[in-house]
């Protein structure tokens with residue numbers, strides 16, 4: 001279990017979390033949603049130990065985050081940040097292998113190489129293994145960073161808007177793979193998404209954040225109502241339900257279309 005208790009987080013006068021508490025269970029995909037600039041990325045950075053909160057405690061598997069032992073804390077984490085630009089002269093395979101940086105030495109173990117190639121194969125990008133990472137498209141880069149995060153074999157996997165550059169096919173590949181691996185390996189997976197329909201489809205647990213408050217938490221069916229969406233984003237929506245009974249959100253046009 002990843003536990004956050006009584007978290008206060010602010011940059012000067014800007015309050016991003018006020019007395020925030022939540023628990024994230026293993027084997028589940030947890031999705032954070034909320035308006036731009038509300039502090040979702042900062043919250044992930046706080047869990048990673050990159051940003052220090054003013055108050056509160058964070059623990060994983062009953063071990064508290066100790067800032068003097070950050071390397072040890074981060075060994076449990078795979079972290080895929082929002083920024084996907086990679087301006088380094090490495091091949092795709094080398095970038096994936098960096099996920100296992102601590103295991104790399106002058107002689108590369110065959111098993112590690114196989115693991116990296118398998119990770120690329122599983123997401124359908126083995127054919128890119130020997131390309132220079134700088135020659136890839138934005139979406140391809142995003143998928144490679146996902147493979148790198150998987151390579152870490154994390155206990156906690158954090159993904160900040162991991163599908164922002166992906167087409168429909170690769171959105172599905174990444175999110176299905178993530179959910180399957182999370183269940184099989186009992187990871188705590190935490191993902192920031194803006195697309196409420198993807199959040200509805202893939203979240204086991206949805207956390208809604210606005211102005212420093214966790215204003216709702218639960219299954220997408222429990223959480224995603226037109227009222228809540230209006231409260232969070234100020235947007236009128238119709239909330240429908242798909243064939244699996246999951247919410248499906250459609251925004252209402254502000255202006256009537258002229259025929």
Ligand SMILES: Nc1ncnc2c1ncn2[C@@H]1O[C@H](COP(=O)(O)OP(=O)(O)OP(=O)(O)O)[C@@H](O)[C@H]1O
Nearest residue numbers: 011014016034035036037038039040041042043082
């Ligand atoms: N190191 C920092 N110092 C000062 N302010 C910061 C710092 N990092 C982030 N902020 C501010 O904190 C606020 C929240 O930023 P953050 O990136 O966490 O939001 P977000 O919810 O992830 O946004 P988005 O949905 O747009 O990606 C923003 O106003 C941002 O400018």
